[in-house]
Amino acid sequence: MTPSFxxxxxxxxxxxxxxxxxxxxxxxxxxxxxxxxxLAWEYAWSQLWERSAVAFxxxxxxxxxxxxxxxxxxxxxxxxxxxxxxxxxEGLAAAWLSLELLDMDPLTGFGIRSPEGGRRVVGxxxxxxxxxxxxxxxxxxxxxxxxxxxxxxxxxxxxLAYLDGNAMVCAGASCVALSRxxxxxxxxxxxxxxxxxxxxxxxxxxxxxxLDWTLKRRQELAENYLALYDRGRFIKPCQPAxxxxxxxxxxxxxxxxxxxxxQNFLTTAGIGCGPPVWFSIPERxxxxxxxxxxxxxxxxxxxxxxRDQEQKRVINRxxxxxxxxxxx
Numbered sequence: 001m002t003p004s005f006x007x008x009x010x011x012x013x014x015x016x017x018x019x020x021x022x023x024x025x026x027x028x029x030x031x032x033x034x035x036x037x038x039l040a041w042e043y044a045w046s047q048l049w050e051r052s053a054v055a056f057x058x059x060x061x062x063x064x065x066x067x068x069x070x071x072x073x074x075x076x077x078x079x080x081x082x083x084x085x086x087x088x089x090e091g092l093a094a095a096w097l098s099l100e101l102l103d104m105d106p107l108t109g110f111g112i113r114s115p116e117g118g119r120r121v122v123g124x125x126x127x128x129x130x131x132x133x134x135x136x137x138x139x140x141x142x143x144x145x146x147x148x149x150x151x152x153x154x155x156x157x158x159x160l161a162y163l164d165g166n167a168m169v170c171a172g173a174s175c176v177a178l179s180r181x182x183x184x185x186x187x188x189x190x191x192x193x194x195x196x197x198x199x200x201x202x203x204x205x206x207x208x209x210x211l212d213w214t215l216k217r218r219q220e221l222a223e224n225y226l227a228l229y230d231r232g233r234f235i236k237p238c239q240p241a242x243x244x245x246x247x248x249x250x251x252x253x254x255x256x257x258x259x260x261x262x263q264n265f266l267t268t269a270g271i272g273c274g275p276p277v278w279f280s281i282p283e284r285x286x287x288x289x290x291x292x293x294x295x296x297x298x299x300x301x302x303x304x305x306x307r308d309q310e311q312k313r314v315i316n317r318x319x320x321x322x323x324x325x326x327x328x
Contacts, residue, residue, distance in 0.1 A: 005313065007270045007272065008270060008271045008272055008301055008310055008314070009272045009301065010272035010274055010301050011166055011272075011301075011303060012305055012306075013165045013166065013170060014167075014168055014169075014170060014207060014210075014303060014304055015170060015207070016206075016210075018206065019170075019203055019207060022202050022203070022206050023199050023202055023203050025202075026198050026199050026202040027199055030198055031197075031198070031199065032197065033197075036198075037198040037201035037205070038055065038195055038196065038198065038201050040201065040205060041171070041196070041201035042054060042176075044205060044208055045161075045176050045178060046178075048149070048208075049149055049154060049159065049178050051154075051159075051178050051179055051180045051182075051185075052178065052179060052180075052184075052186070053176055053177070053185065054177050054185050054188045054189045054192065055171075055174060055175070055177075055195055055196050055201070056174060056175050056176075056177070056192060056195065057172075057174050057194040057195060057196045057197065057200070058174070058175070058194060059087040059088060059090070059091045059160075059162055059175045060087075060091040060094040060095075061193065061194050062091065062160070062175050062177055062188075063088070063091030063092055063094065063095045063097075064091070064094060065188050065191050065192060066095075066140075067097065069184065069188055069191060070184075072095075072119075074096035074097070075096060075097075075098060076097060076098065077097070077098040077099075077100050077118060077119070078092055078098065078100065078118075078140075079101075079102055079115075079118065079119065079120040079121070079136075080092075080099055080100070080101055080102065080111075080120065080121040081101070081121065081122060081123050081125070082101045082102060082103060082104050082283070082284075082287050082289075082290040083109055083111075083123060083125055083277060083290075084099075084101070084121055084123065085123075085144065085162055085279070086279050087162050087173075087175075088121060088162070101281075101283050101287065102114065103287040103288065103290055104287070104289045104290050104293060105289060106252075106290075106292040106296070107235065107293075108125065108128060108238070109125030109126055109128070109276075109293065110125065110128075110130050111123070111125075111130065112289075114135070114136050114137065116137075117135065117136070117137035118137045118138070119137055119138045119139075119140070120136045120137055120138070120139050120140070121140045121142060122139050122140070122141050122156060123141075123142040124141075124142070124143065124153060124245075125145065126145060126237070126244070126247060126249075126250070126276070127145045127244040127245030127246050127247040127248070128237075128238075128240070128244045128245075129150050129151065129152040129153050129242065129244070131152050132155070132156070139155075139156035139157055139158075140156060140157070140158050140160055141155070141156025141157075141160065142160050142161075142162075143160065143178075144160070144162045144167060145245055146247075147167075147168055147169055147211060147245065148211065148215065148245070150243065150245065151242045152242070158177055158178070158179045159177070159179065160175065160176070160177055161175060162175045163175060163176070163204060166278075167247075168211060168215070168218075168245075168247060168304075169204060169208045170203060170204065170207050171196060171200045171201065171203055171204030171207070172196060172197070172199065172200030172203060172204070173200075174196035174200045174204070213304070214304045215245060215246070217304040218245075218246040218247075218302070218303075218304055219246060221249070221302060221304075221311060222239070222246045222249055222302075223239075224311055224315065225249050225251075225300060225311075225315070228251075228315060228318055228319070229322065230251075231322050231325070233253075233258060233322050234251040234252060234253050234258070235251065235252040235253070236251055237249065237250065237251070248299055248302055249299065249300050250276040250297045250299040250300065251297070251298055251300065252293075252296055252297045252298075253296045253297070253298070254296070255296070256296055259295070259296050259297070259298050261321070262298060262318070263298055265317065265320075266300075266314070266321075271301065271317060272301055274298070274299055275294055275298075275299065276293070276294070276297050276298075276299045277294070281294075300314055301314055
């Protein structure tokens, strides 16, 4: 049976026609080399986080530069949260660093504390600030889900942001490193061989300028979803007093079958939904918290360009499923 409404995707890039125009203007003027966009891009991040910043065209190149500057040796271990983005996994592998994944809380996505010091990559899952301490060792802090400072964030030795087409700030899949250690950032810039091109920087600046609006719109969408009535059939995410960045929205279930039932109910109505993360994690079978999270959680359409009537369509469909459950 074909849905009567057009298909509503789970995700859309946070891009506008104005972004495209700015990129085309840059490509017409200087497609391959121009220093001003890169300087402006790094300066914008420095101002936002009040620390030094350096941009790289590729995450693997950034990890390799960190290894060189910090004197890490091949084969040394790095602890990381199980939801670590594949680009950082690839970067660690390219640098011949041994990755050790930590399990997670199945409801929040928070990682378990490292069993020892050393090095760790800590993220802020789904825009929810995850605290860490000196006991976690030298912390590379992935701020990709936050992008703006929040209470409890920004305390790692280095902050990393990956900016692909699915991010709230898109910069051609390039990345940024930030640190209060200005000498470290200067050393990274010295060994950098591939900075992002001017078109990526211009696109990043355009979407960064819109970040406050993007976060505000996502907060509005999250509040609408948080008002869903569930009748005990699913669990909604928390919204702490300090707030969160809401880079995605998912609901959790006590059983796998309930999750699949709602997923099928939404899909047959032309509404995209799926796991909270799009990438696979080979080690999931050895991580019970992660496994439970991936099997019992369902992401709903969530992006700043989601129109009110589109979200209402999702909400109405979820409510229909909840009501049906009362009579099953």
